[in-house]
Amino acid sequence: MTAPDPGPPPHDGEQPDGPHPAEGHPDRVTFHASRDGVSWEAPDTQANRRALLLSLAILGTVTTITVLAMNAAGIITALPIGIKSNEAVSTPRVPPPPSAPVPSAPSVPAPSPLPSPSAEPSPSPSPSIRAPRTVSFQIDVVSTGYELIDLDAPNDKPLSTLVTDEDWNAMSEADQKSYELVAHDHPAPTLVLGNLAAVLPPGTELTEAGCREAARAGTIKSFRYATAAERPANDAKGLRAGATLCLTSSKGAVIAVRIADIPYDLGLVKLDVTIW
Incomplete structure (x- = not known):
């Protein structure tokens, strides 16, 4: 009895037909694609918790290194780490353009007051007369x-x-x-x-x-x-x-x-x- 032809060997990265080796694994992670995006679920096991914490730690380290590198390169200068942007960045106040001088009306000299009629000043007492x-x-x-x-x-x-x-x-x-x-x-x-x-x-x-x-x-x-x-x-x-x-x-x-x-x-x- 001749054995059935196994067919061509699988390419690299392909899995052979039949059940996937990870199916039924207790730590198996399942991804779901929809219009709203990609979601995933995984059993709450020790292995999955360690993997999740490791991923978050790696992501935080990469983000911090990226921000520090950009700051050192002069790309981020107005946003110090740990300070809100609305407190760190202030819009410079631009002085308003100088207003055009308003031409003043020509000053009119006030009329000189007419001398009021007054009695002639009394002469100072003579040295030969003693005042009261x-x-x-x-x-x-x-x-x-x-x-x-x-x-x-x-x-x-x-x-x-x-x-x-x-x-x-x-x-x-x-x-x-x-x-x-x-x-x-x-x-x-x-x-x-x-x-x-x-x-x-x-x-x-x-x-x-x-x-x-x-x-x-x-x-x-x-x-x-x-x-x-x-x-x-x-x-x-x-x-x-x-x-x-x-x-x-x-x-x-x-x-x-x-x-x-x-x-x-x-x-x-x-x-x-x-x-x-």
Whole structure:
């Protein structure tokens, strides 16, 4: 009996007819092809688990090596490994193109303001005229000669001057009266007024007009101030601390001499003087 012809030998990679050697193997993997793609299934065995883990490890290693190689080559520079792309890459801000300059309207010079009519500035006071002012000073006991106080003296002249008895006696009566206050010690320290003065009580409001009107009825010419023995006579005339003597100067100025203090037994008289 002749054996059937086995036919041509199988090519390389082909399996002979008949059951496949792997069919029925406990670790056999089955693939299914469909329109949605290729799926596969395998029994849950130790061999299949090891094969799956090995495949994932190989795939992860190959991916990491590929990314590192691309990064080293300068292909991936804006996406550091482990950072999200929306945090690592920022779109550079391009400045807007400069806007065309808007031509400005030609400036119109403001009209010059017309000079407002005003009174001519008053000329500065002449050096020979002293402006209204208030001064404070004290008169000490004059041991010899005379202390001459010219309250309406021009700006370039001193208010007070000391002269000897001979110089005082050689002066004319008009020159002697040109000084509003004269202090001497004959026979006792005395303050002499150039013109008669009126006494206003303490607290009286002083004005130029009021002081001038009072000076017209003046009766005080002099008073002593050295010791307490003169206090009763001065009090009787109203000459005490706070009172004011109103008089006019030789040049017509109105002068208010307020007695700030008379410290008897010290030979002083302290004065606040206002000159209009």
